[in-house]
Amino acid sequence: MARRPAAERNVQWVFLGCPGVGKGTYASRLSRLLGVPHIATGDLVRDELASTGPLASQLAEIVNQGKLVSDEIIFNLLSKRLKKGEDQGESGFILDGFPRTVKQAEILDGVIDIDMVVNLKLREDVLVEKCLGRRICSQCGKNFNVACIDVKGENGLPAIYMAPLLPPNNCMSKMITRADDTEEVVRNRLRIYNDMSQPVEGFYRDQGKLLEFDLPGGIPESWPKLLHVLNLEDQEELKLAAA
Numbered sequence: 001m002a003r004r005p006a007a008e009r010n011v012q013w014v015f016l017g018c019p020g021v022g023k024g025t026y027a028s029r030l031s032r033l034l035g036v037p038h039i040a041t042g043d044l045v046r047d048e049l050a051s052t053g054p055l056a057s058q059l060a061e062i063v064n065q066g067k068l069v070s071d072e073i074i075f076n077l078l079s080k081r082l083k084k085g086e087d088q089g090e091s092g093f094i095l096d097g098f099p100r101t102v103k104q105a106e107i108l109d110g111v112i113d114i115d116m117v118v119n120l121k122l123r124e125d126v127l128v129e130k131c132l133g134r135r136i137c138s139q140c141g142k143n144f145n146v147a148c149i150d151v152k153g154e155n156g157l158p159a160i161y162m163a164p165l166l167p168p169n170n171c172m173s174k175m176i177t178r179a180d181d182t183e184e185v186v187r188n189r190l191r192i193y194n195d196m197s198q199p200v201e202g203f204y205r206d207q208g209k210l211l212e213f214d215l216p217g218g219i220p221e222s223w224p225k226l227l228h229v230l231n232l233e234d235q236e237e238l239k240l241a242a243a
């Protein structure tokens, strides 16, 4: 992987945030808007799990307990994905789910320049509900969420409403739940996130690259605000607003 100056390539951003925060949703929307690939290491792991490769059975046990895959395995999967993209002329990326440990952040820093790190944040009780509401269409692979979040503001925390993200009719009967989205495994993943991944926020904060973003609600409230803090405009939404 060769380092390229920022002016000669597209954005190289990282999305951080607890399981269930919606990293995938916002990273994939932004990647479409900016014309860069959305690379989620969780997807790379699931692709490997679905294959008949030698890693599959080893990975299944780790992932189904909510534990982290070794830095070596995850970095191999990511390097392969970045190399494939480079060969196909891709420029820039939005990384989702990587780095998950300070060690991974250090390895990444050694090979590639990260321009900005967006840290998405949401209350923990809402995160659990959102993880348990996650569904994937077994045919098209798109993510949906059946949870309807409606929590009152209390103890200085604001009220949050998040409408479910329901699938179109043709996906409805093909919805599946990830094996690692049970309550016990979700709580384990959140605990591991707090122990292993929160220090990654500090790593990027010290580099002056961290942008903190408290999600104010669902996509209709959060998307325009996120674009605003990123100094971006959504041409599609502008067209709709002008119509």
Ligand SMILES: Nc1ncnc2c1ncn2[C@@H]1O[C@H](COP(=O)(O)OP(=O)(O)O)[C@@H](O)[C@H]1O
Pocket: 018, 019, 020, 041, 042, 043, 045, 062, 063, 066, 067, 068, 069, 070, 071, 074, 096, 097, 098, 099, 100, 101, 104, 180, 189
């Ligand atoms: N950077 C990483 N380091 C180690 N394990 C990872 C990494 N990214 C993904 N995984 C593995 O894949 C699983 C699913 O990842 P992901 O889809 O990102 O989960 P979530 O969206 O719930 O945070 C993780 O629980 C972990 O086992």
